[in-house]
Amino acid sequence: MSESLVLKIKGWKDLPIGGVIPEPKTSLYNKTGNWRAITPVLDNKKCIRCLLCWVHCPEPAIIRNEDDSVRIDYDYCKGCGICANVCPVHAIEMRMGEIGNEG
Amino acid sequence: MKGKLVGMNGDRAVAFAAKQAEVDVISAYPITPQTIIVETLAEYVNNGELDAAFIPVESEHSALSAAIGASLSGARVFTATSSQGLALMWEILWIAAGLRTTIVMAMGNRALSPNINIHCSHDDAYAARDTGWLQFFAENVQEAYDLTLMAFRISEDHRVLFPSIVNLDGFILTHALEGLHVLEDEEVKRFLPKKQPVNPIDPEKPMTYGPLDLFDWYMEHKRLQYVSLEATRPVIKEVFEEYGELSGRSYSPVKTFNVEGAEVVLMVLGSSAGTVRYVSRRFAEKGKKVGVVSLTQYRPFPKRELREALKDASVVAVMDRSVSFGSPGAQLFMDVASTLLQAKRNPLLFDVIYGLGGRDFTPVDVEKIVSKAEEVLKKGEAPEEPLWVGVRGEE
Numbered sequence: 001m002s003e004s005l006v007l008k009i010k011g012w013k014d015l016p017i018g019g020v021i022p023e024p025k026t027s028l029y030n031k032t033g034n035w036r037a038i039t040p041v042l043d044n045k046k047c048i049r050c051l052l053c054w055v056h057c058p059e060p061a062i063i064r065n066e067d068d069s070v071r072i073d074y075d076y077c078k079g080c081g082i083c084a085n086v087c088p089v090h091a092i093e094m095r096m097g098e099i100g101n102e103g
Numbered sequence: 104m105k106g107k108l109v110g111m112n113g114d115r116a117v118a119f120a121a122k123q124a125e126v127d128v129i130s131a132y133p134i135t136p137q138t139i140i141v142e143t144l145a146e147y148v149n150n151g152e153l154d155a156a157f158i159p160v161e162s163e164h165s166a167l168s169a170a171i172g173a174s175l176s177g178a179r180v181f182t183a184t185s186s187q188g189l190a191l192m193w194e195i196l197w198i199a200a201g202l203r204t205t206i207v208m209a210m211g212n213r214a215l216s217p218n219i220n221i222h223c224s225h226d227d228a229y230a231a232r233d234t235g236w237l238q239f240f241a242e243n244v245q246e247a248y249d250l251t252l253m254a255f256r257i258s259e260d261h262r263v264l265f266p267s268i269v270n271l272d273g274f275i276l277t278h279a280l281e282g283l284h285v286l287e288d289e290e291v292k293r294f295l296p297k298k299q300p301v302n303p304i305d306p307e308k309p310m311t312y313g314p315l316d317l318f319d320w321y322m323e324h325k326r327l328q329y330v331s332l333e334a335t336r337p338v339i340k341e342v343f344e345e346y347g348e349l350s351g352r353s354y355s356p357v358k359t360f361n362v363e364g365a366e367v368v369l370m371v372l373g374s375s376a377g378t379v380r381y382v383s384r385r386f387a388e389k390g391k392k393v394g395v396v397s398l399t400q401y402r403p404f405p406k407r408e409l410r411e412a413l414k415d416a417s418v419v420a421v422m423d424r425s426v427s428f429g430s431p432g433a434q435l436f437m438d439v440a441s442t443l444l445q446a447k448r449n450p451l452l453f454d455v456i457y458g459l460g461g462r463d464f465t466p467v468d469v470e471k472i473v474s475k476a477e478e479v480l481k482k483g484e485a486p487e488e489p490l491w492v493g494v495r496g497e498e
Contacts, residue, residue: 015324017302020311021311
């Protein structure tokens with residue numbers, strides 16, 4: 001996308017009036033993965049390709065591959081843990097600490 | 104005085120102004136004493152006299168919500184309410200201002216329940232004081248008409264972009280038939296060119312309106328809104344002056360009468376100003392000076408002009424048509440007290456509570472207030488408690 005208006009905002013004087021976000025797709029650079037406190041770690045060997053995690057992820061930060069295997073998009077994963085909770089074979093473990101691509 | 108002389112009550116005069124302003128959208132819910140305003144506008148739309156969308160909604164909350172959507176889409180929008188209706192709109196008032204809509208709303212000022220009362224208090228105007236709307240007070244039907252027209256012009260000015268409330272005292276102005284001078288449609292058209300919206304809703308240029316805004320940017324947004332509202336002051340004056348030239352009726356944020364050299368000054372909002380001025384004139388005939396200060400512009404509060412108006416005063420009786428329970432004074436009193444304190448001016452101040460729920464306010468009441476003010480001046484000490492005038496029972 002072209003240069004973002006939003007990224008040029010440094011203080012209150014730069015804000016557009018009415019509190020609008022003046023352009024779409026700001027999530028492309030507003031990477032919410034850095035909100036995460038605990039991080040899902042996927043063990044691909046255990047994964048049975050059921051895609052329950054892909055269905056349930058509210059972000060969506062579970063990316064579906066061609067072969068129905070999945071990977072986690074750490075740029076947007078907020079660490080809610082739903083994927084680990086719905087996985088029937090416990091292939092996703094929630095771990096503390098800095099893991100993955102930190103936005 | 105320019106313009107054709109007609110007879111109308113306050114509600115009809117406001118509706119007529121909205122028609123001349125060629126509003127695009129009216130979104131409203133009826134409530135006494137403003138009902139005649141929206142009824143009249145419904146008639147205009149139905150008769151084909153006004154080409155506008157009239158949105159009948161199920162509540163005031165919805166009335167203002169729909170008005171916001173319409174205003175953001177670029178329309179000139181009008182609504183009206185009173186009392187409980189304003190109370191139901193309350194959370195939406197903040198949104199209308201924060202999103203920088205240009206809605207104009209007439210408020211037929213009416214007391215809040217309980218007990219149910221349909222007559223005048225200023226509770227509703229005061230309840231909207233912190234929400235970010237501009238507010239004006241009409242003293243008579245002519246002013247209600249004039250201020251409605253000016254409110255559109257002020258709100259839609261790109262240096263303003265805030266919604267406006269035009270206050271007119273319930274029944275005393277909304278239902279009183281008075282003579283007023285109205286402008287020609289063509290004159291209004293020139294004074295109020297088509298609205299030029301800023302950041303309108305447009306599928307070709309998508310934007311997000313009113314998004315989540317946490318500790319990261321909320322405070323900057325409020326700072327911008329604060330500074331922007333402060334910056335409306337000179338624009339309001341400019342529009343008042345321009346309208347004065349157009350109509351021959353001069354407007355200013357603060358109206359003063361006999362204040363030069365007057366030790367005693369009475370401050371008042373709305374229709375009672377005329378009564379107070381009448382008494383002041385009678386005192387003046389007897390050689391006694393009693394100053395009268397009334398506000399046409401209530402929000403933003405005209406601090407500088409008020410300090411100037413009160414510069415000679417030794418005692419100021421601030422009259423409130425409302426009670427602020429548990430507060431150090433009623434609402435106008437608190438505004439005046441902090442305005443004077445900031446300027447390091449300390450005339451003796453006391454609060455007067457009058458006219459609640461449409462209680463008659465007479466010249467005799469004004470004389471009582473003046474006597475009290477003189478007593479305060481003599482003693483050199485202001486009472487902590489407000490003076491209630493026109494109430495039965497012990498003082």
